[in-house]
Amino acid sequence: MISIAHIDKTSAPRVQDARSLHSRDHCSTCSLHSLCLPTGLCESEMNRLDKIIGRRRKVLKDEALYRMDDPFTTLYAVRLGHFKTHQVTPAGDEQITGFHMAGELLGMDAISTDRHHCYAVALEDSEVCEIPFAQLEQLFAEMPTLLRHFHRLMSQEITRDQNTMLLLGNMRAEQRFAAFLVNLSSRYKVRGYSPTSFQLRMSREDIGNYLGLTIESISRLLARFKKQALLKVSNREIELLDLPMLKQLAMQGNTAH
Amino acid sequence: MISIAHIDKTSAPRVQDARSLHSRDHCSTCSLHSLCLPTGLCESEMNRLDKIIGRRRKVLKDEALYRMDDPFTTLYAVRLGHFKTHQVTPAGDEQITGFHMAGELLGMDAISTDRHHCYAVALEDSEVCEIPFAQLEQLFAEMPTLLRHFHRLMSQEITRDQNTMLLLGNMRAEQRFAAFLVNLSSRYKVRGYSPTSFQLRMSREDIGNYLGLTIESISRLLARFKKQALLKVSNREIELLDLPMLKQLAMQGNTAH
């Protein structure tokens, strides 16, 4: 485990120098490049993309990567750690719109208005690659593969959000939570982690907020699933014991409406 | 009123000829070009975009413009009429993900997988412009303004969906329905129609499905709003009598969670 919890803020310029000199990783050597923006690029194209990626930035747990209404200049690729994005209404209600893990792009919702439409907050000490959008746009003109993949990523974000709408509009509590777990599972799987054994990076409250349920409901659902031997849970450590059954539950029809 | 309800299907090729010869409208003369894809383009750019727009297509009420899992080749701009988009789960549950009116782009969710992710069905006899995506991509390389606006439209779709997530995850029935009405109102307003007096193009059932409520709830909410003199309603004809109050209701905080 590498600790990135304590950063000497007084030495920021020096650290940046160090990064540009040697410690900076490249898209081509990044283990996430098959999920992230560089997907499908050749070596030389990846290097060009590399050049515009300003710097990596560390974001401590509970720190905001950006805030709602901040002016938009750059996209972020999660390199390490986890984030949540959430909106806040004028009345102060919060809605978490997504949880984001390594290889995912943050900030695409800001393109339409040049201002961020939500908050992005680190769920643990995390790290992102900054991708200045204006420079990325320049590359688009010359790298159709990059552009095409960027469109795929935006489109993916749309379908993801629409799936969540389906979850919130149509599913019962049990289905929602099962779908949530199955979703996490498959995302860890494509990243090479165990699809059945992982840590919940977010609080019960975050889960409840995301799923349109209360924290108590989440707690009860966990207890119920545990009793049904669908999973083991200890604090935020989860082991899915019956993934097929959870998938079944997640797909199950809804008698309502 | 122009009736497009009866189309002689046997004469399809002849009709297409006729279109390409004279009856075809152009982006530059279209009243929607400030909302739609050509936004911000100069005359000559608009003409180039015009050239790739294959044809206009009529879609009768309740007909599908495309179906879930159809292969994706073209985007559609709504030219006339209204559409709904909805997903269907394996279990047969439906979730309407949006209602779409003139000037809006349909099909962007299909880019990520090259297959449509939802159904698009006309709520009344309607008309769309077909925009072959492969050709559009070619234009992107040469028309940065077009590309930029396309990104704005995709980003807009993301923020729209996220707003709906907030609605479904956080709001009470009354707020949801008020927000729905206010949303329609403002969309008609930017199109130059009355923001207070319009027809609901969708059934109560569609509204309920979209808002995650039952048809009975919608009916009761309409009755309540009517009693509170917030609106008049007769069948699908709506008149909003107190738009400020409806906005107030839509923004109101939620005690839940």
Next chain:
DNA sequence: CGATGTCTTGAAGTGGTTCAAGTCACGTGG
């Protein structure tokens, strides 16, 4: 070793659903 925040569990309450009858609007055919 308290103090604080996170989570669990139980009991009571309720907003919206479900179920069941209507009513209304509209098209169709006699």
Next chain:
DNA sequence: CCACGTGACTTGAACCACTTCAAGACATCG
């Protein structure tokens, strides 16, 4: 033109899934 049928909507009453409220257990950390 009316009778009829059908689909869309309304309204009432009973119900229930999830919330709310409340109390306590547990984990983490200065």
